[in-house]
Amino acid sequence: MLTFVPGSVVWPDRFFLVEPAERLARVARLIREFHDAVQDWDTAAPGSRLWDVAYAMQGFVPLSAHPGRQRTDAGERLRIFADAYGLDEAERHQLVPLLGRRTRAMHDFLQDQTTLGKRCSPSAPLRQRVHCAGHVADSRPLIASPTPISAGAQSLNGSGLRRRAHRP
Template sequence: MTHEEEQPLTGGNVSDGVVRVGDTVRRPAGPWTPAVHALLTHLYEGGFRAAPRPLGIDDQGREVLTFVPGSVVWPDRFSLLEPAERLALVARLIREFHDAVQDFTPPPDPQWQVLLPAEGSEIIAHQDLAPWNLVVGEDDEWAFIDWDTAAPGSRLWDVAYAVHGFIPLSAHPGRQRTDAGERLRTFADAYGLDEAERRQLVPLLGRRTRAMHDFLRDQTALGKQPWATLWAEGHGDVWRSDAAYIEQREEQWASVLLGS
């Protein structure tokens, strides 16, 4: 595929300038790109295949990544996660990533793109493990994309965000599930959370979700895009209502996670 045959890629919150060229994706680079490429290289060399591989910078100064074939799960393919074994697969994939990144040493003076400061800094977390960043290919190959906001965080910080999106834990009538507790237990078991981690996760579920509302609110007050547009479209209300839904059910989440 030649330069003239670039295909714009849409979707996500920040997709301007993202194109496909053959089997590669080109996207605007930033100060965080060297650190992110070092992370992705580490994952690839360690055998983790559920992420794109960095291929450097092109002659237009854009980062170059391998193209991950398939389509994102959200919203049209979310039914793929309906079976418990598929939800468990996602949890195990996240655990595999967290184990693979555990021994990653960032390059000197890394400049991560930190959108929302995390609780903890034990690993470089993805920070956006959600259905809109999970690609499933025709051969049932699963991979997470959009690593540009990877930054210091914790395993549970990533897990709490992933649980919200993949269970899902939602107040919205169209997404609220009567089996949310069972699915939460499935996810925690498949990831391999121990008892102490389960106890820590319960209150973190609400805090992590509410943090997204606060982030959109604060960025909107500063006039920052695309967050101001998302706020205007009602995303802030969604995160706030989901946080309230989660916080009001902490005893339920504790019961299913701890078997009490």
């Protein structure tokens, strides 16, 4: 059962809600707890946890082509999210290629919905139209030139792949 919870959403213009980094980590932990209890959180359907994590990272880190949403600390925020969610080294390696694929999949889904006259059509509820238009506009440049995604994802590879050691 779904229940309305009053509050503000982060995307597209309230990223201050996941500042400082501990708030971003809290989001990752909440998603992990939900996964442990239910399995999936973004489409309420069976799916890969890493697929969900890739979508969450895109939205909460954020990974964006929009100049106002790009982060110079995206790599560090990806690590924070991955650490708080509890991704192991193998999962981090699997996640890197999913970041771009997940962006493409959502873009294509929303474009298809527009073509079919559903979700993004003028007759759709305002919330759906705003989400669709914003996501398509934000993801189109990422698909054409995935620099923000690949730059951030590089920090999950190599020396950035391993969890940060916690100091007592």
